[in-house]
Structures are given as structure tokens and as C-alpha cells.
Amino acid sequence: MIDKIDDDKVKVDTKELNNICDECKEKDESVTQNLILTGFKLCKSCRVSKTIFPI
Numbered sequence: 001m002i003d004k005i006d007d008d009k010v011k012v013d014t015k016e017l018n019n020i021c022d023e024c025k026e027k028d029e030s031v032t033q034n035l036i037l038t039g040f041k042l043c044k045s046c047r048v049s050k051t052i053f054p055i
Contacts, residue, residue, distance in 0.1 A: 021046055 019031045021043040028043040035041050042050065 016041070023050075 016035070017032050019027050019029060020041070021028060021031050022041045023046040024043065026043060030044040030047075031041050034043070034047055038047075040047075
């Protein structure tokens with residue numbers, strides 16, 4: 001049985017999956033994938049640039 005509180009948590013979690021990168025603000029499918037893998041909302045290109053230039 002799912003409580004109402006659990007339903008609210010699911011709605012909040014799906015709100016985060018909007019595929020918009022936190023760095024460049026562009027929409028990309030890889031943002032959700034990187035959020036699941038690393039915990040950061042970054043697209044492929046921003047993730048590579050943060051890996052090469054971590055500052």
C-alpha cells in the first residue's frame with residue numbers, strides 16, 4: 001500500500017528529471033542519465049569539460 005506521503009515524494013523526484021543542464025541551461029537527454037550516475041545535472045559536454053578542467 002502506498003501512502004499519500006509517498007506519492008508526494010514521487011512527484012518531487014520526477015520534477016528534477018527535466019533534462020535541463022545546470023551549467024549551460026540547455027535541454028539534453030544525457031542530463032537525466034548523468035543525474036542517475038553521478039548525482040549532478042550536467043549534460044555530456046559539461047561533464048567532459050568539468051572532468052578535464054575541474055575548476
